[in-house]
Amino acid sequence: MSKILLIARREFGAYFATFSGYLILAAYLLISGLLFNIYALGREAKFSQDVLADYFYYSSGMVMVAAVILAMRLIAEERQTHTLVLLQTAPVTEREVVWGKFLSALAFFGVLLLVSLYLPALVFINGKISVLQIMTGYLGLLLLGSACIAIALLASSWSQSQLMAGTIGALMVVLLLITWMIARITDEPLKGLMYYLALHNLHFRTFSRGTLHFRDVIYYCGVTIFFLECAVRSLESRVWRE
């Protein structure tokens, strides 16, 4: 565990040691703010809980993009700068490397969500909303982001460059997003499976409405662990692949 935290701490520091971390934070806040004003608040009158539901819906898109951008560099950048060898030749397992890097991205992502909390809080000025709905919505965003970070981390473990990792990661996320569409033209039992696998449609909407289903939490945790384990295997395979 100490090695995981050690790697996570270094990686987390790296986000803030360069402009990239601040840039991602600023861009996320700017675009979230714009989306909140344009779509969530809108021009017509709305119930406060609908404003919040819309906010979480639009934020989920932002979250997926941010998660891919945060995670695409995690391993690919180390390959590009030849620093991965430090981890590969230290008495550290591939699982510790992957989880350490994942936790750093998740922690930064947590900061991202934390600083955006002022947006739903604005609804308190003119409306009445439940804190529980905000908390549930943010839990959904965190879980969705965690799954996307794991997916992009796997892509990063395959790639030599960050751009390539970002592209592959984004493609994988999109593919998992649209499985519910594929489900429409598929027969059972594949249909049910496709619906279930969709990254957003079935599982996220409940969070944005303030409803917490255990099965959705399990789904996002499952996706996260599955892709992280794939990344572990991908890193392990490097020694026999070459």
Place this chain on the structure above:
Amino acid sequence: MIEVTELTKYYGARRALDRCSFRIGQGEIVGLVGKNGAGKTTILKILSGQLLPTEGQAMIDGQSVEDNSIAARAKIGYLPEIPPLYGEMTVSNYLRFACRLRGVPSEQTENRVIKAVYYTGLKEVATQRLGTLAKGYQQRVGIAQAIIHSPPVVLLDEPMASLDPIQIVQIRDLILSLKNQHTVLFSSHILSEVTQICERVILLDEGTIKAQGREDEIRSELLHRRRLSLLIRGTSDRLKEVLAPLGNIEMVIEPFDGRKGSELISASITTEQDIREQVGRMCVEGGLGLLELREERHGLEHLMLQLLEGGGSEPS
């Protein structure tokens, strides 16, 4: 401390290492020398756990790098050709990280960092970011991270590549100071560079170990060895019979062009004396058809000369 047995490595169809074996004892400094693509980096990558051998075994202090990779990695410090430095970190923070990564308890970390900084002459740049350091300092940081946890074995891949002459002297002194405390295996494509530091040299060429030992031993062995190449019409048994009076000579006989049933055979004889006249006379008197007899300059001699002159071109 390091034991390599029949190590073979293929990259796809290309053979990078071919049955390499050597042993390095505790406290020794040994140099791996060879031209570009000779297999030096491949050996170091296998020893450091970055690659699996196709065949053979490599052990670090009794731990197999294949079966007990983590335990073997705990016993090494490794400096690759390009030092693995995080540009945004300061020297001391980076060393602190490297130290903890190698499992040094946190209460000992500060002490180790101070020692490593002092030992490698990094005091004046300790608070500087790694990305802003000159090449020589970056190399020193690379060595510092490789020794900070006091590993029994230190592996250095081309530690003096692309350094200026003053930096080379500094890094050479630094490596020399590791003697007795660590077992050091380092690679270079310049023989003279290695012989100034190492007691022992392992000479690699195209993935095979051509010679190993002290430089003077290798040199005298190579310079005194001659190789005669023969093309004979006759049988290998007859040739052995005819040349039997020469006594115990090193001879390899094979069918010409590798074709079985060929009436021509080629033979290669390695000796320390000039026996061309004797061999020629014996073959003719023995009724063998002597089609060709020539002395070949030993391939290794060329290699040694190239390496001595630093003609190994770019590092591998």
